[in-house]
Amino acid sequence: KSDVTFSKLWEHAVLNVNSVYLDYLDGSSSTIYQKVPNINFYLMDIPLLKTPLTFSLDTELTYFYRGAGGSSYRLNLEPSLKYSHFFGTFKNTTKVSYLISK
Secondary structure: OEEEEEEEEOOOEEEEEEEEEOOOOOOOOOOEEEEEEEEEEEEEEEEOOOOOEEEEEEEEEEEEEEOOOOEEEEEEEEEEEEEEEEEOOEEEEEEEEOOEEO
């Protein structure tokens, strides 16, 4: 297994690029080979105006190749809104999100 990862952080965002190559010594044809990097981009808790609401967005793009034949892309987008309220030392958070996958 070979695994390489690159990450970049900003105040409200994270970029992760990860590439993995798997190859079993027994030559298994059902092994999934990830030949192109898996790319994740996260927008984290961006305040909306001066409200207790924040916006987040999780994205993931991956290309898979199966040794037995065939390949596919997967794209996931998950936008979400969060509402946070503090009760002294306690924090209550409600999250509404929607997963879009292709």
